[in-house]
Amino acid sequence: xxxxxxxxxxxxxxxxxxxxxxxxxxxxxxxxxxxxxxxxxxxxxxxxxxxxxxxxxxxxxxxxxxxxxxxxxxxxxxxxxxxxxxxxxxxxxxxxxxxxxxxxxxxxxxxxxxxxxxxx
Amino acid sequence: xxxxxxxxxxxxxxxxxxxxxxxxxxxxxxxxxxxxxxxxxxxxxxxxxxxxxxxxxxxxxxxxxxxxxxxxxxxxxxxxxxxxxxxxxxxxxxxxxxxxxxxxxxxxxxxxxxxxxxxxxxxxxxxxxxxxxxxxxxxxxxxxxxxxxxxxxxxxxxxxxxxxxxxxxxxxxxxxxxxxxxxxxxxx
Numbered sequence: 425x426x427x428x429x430x431x432x433x434x435x436x437x438x439x440x441x442x443x444x445x446x447x448x449x450x451x452x453x454x455x456x457x458x459x460x461x462x463x464x465x466x467x468x469x470x471x472x473x474x475x476x477x478x479x480x481x482x483x484x485x486x487x488x489x490x491x492x493x494x495x496x497x498x499x500x501x502x503x504x505x506x507x508x509x510x511x512x513x514x515x516x517x518x519x520x521x522x523x524x525x526x527x528x529x530x531x532x533x534x535x536x537x538x539x540x541x542x543x544x
Numbered sequence: 545x546x547x548x549x550x551x552x553x554x555x556x557x558x559x560x561x562x563x564x565x566x567x568x569x570x571x572x573x574x575x576x577x578x579x580x581x582x583x584x585x586x587x588x589x590x591x592x593x594x595x596x597x598x599x600x601x602x603x604x605x606x607x608x609x610x611x612x613x614x615x616x617x618x619x620x621x622x623x624x625x626x627x628x629x630x631x632x633x634x635x636x637x638x639x640x641x642x643x644x645x646x647x648x649x650x651x652x653x654x655x656x657x658x659x660x661x662x663x664x665x666x667x668x669x670x671x672x673x674x675x676x677x678x679x680x681x682x683x684x685x686x687x688x689x690x691x692x693x694x695x696x697x698x699x700x701x702x703x704x705x706x707x708x709x710x711x712x713x714x715x716x717x718x719x720x721x722x723x724x725x726x727x728x729x730x731x732x
Contacts, residue, residue: 479701
């Protein structure tokens with residue numbers, strides 16, 4: 425199972441990668457939205473995890489762009505973000521996210537959410 | 545005022561929550577024996593905790609400025625060269641992970657007024673510069689003109705709009721803070 429993880433916060437990304445690899449997920453990493461869209465096109469991940477506030481292209485735009493790629497219309501996209509207000513959550517879902525996790529989160533929550541969405 | 549409060553809330557909320565997430569995720573990795581207590585990843589706990597302290601103090605400085613609360617100013621001598629070196633040391637994992645070469649000229653520059661605000665906001669400016677840099681970052685202290693020039697040759701993005709509020713705070717203290725995509729300049 426391949427996960428595309430896109431977050432510009434390197435320390436956090438590194439430790440999430442460790443958690444996912446421990447559970448035998450293959451992880452590919454992006455540090456901005458633009459890179460995430462390219463990596464989605466070229467690597468065909470099964471699940472995409474996107475931070476919202478990233479340089480060059482934010483996660484909401486990246487989410488909309490990824491949804492336009494053939495075969496990605498229904499793939500699980502989890503928004504992983506520090507934006508935690510109700511309107512932020514609605515904004516994420518409106519832009520095509522399958523689920524929303526707010527920071528601070530536990531990696532277990534992320535893994536549970538990935539597994540829940542894969543089963544669906 | 546509403547816009548300034550929103551900018552301030554968004555900036556500090558994002559960074560405080562991100563630092564907290566890093567600490568939680570790292571400690572959970574330790575608990576699950578994915579990493580060990582002396583693993584290099586544990587450094588991110590210390591680095592994030594250090595940032596939380598600066599973010600909290602700076603949040604209060606920004607709110608007091610926007611709400612026009614007059615704080616009793618803490619005036620103490622501050623060696624800016626030591627402060628910048630300390631911050632770089634405290635964020636060395638972030639710098640390593642960013643594959644960033646940081647240069648700093650070893651010129652002493654000391655200020656005697658506005659130490660509390662300068663200490664916190666200057667470290668956040670450098671934090672933003674690190675996050676926004678690709679490959680290299682240059683810090684130049686100029687004791688003839690009492691200036692600090694941070695040069696970002698290959699920026700990833702424009703400076704965050706929280707800089708507008710930092711600019712106003714510095715301005716109130718008689719300090720000029722100018723910035724563009726490639727340079728952040730403080731003149732004391």
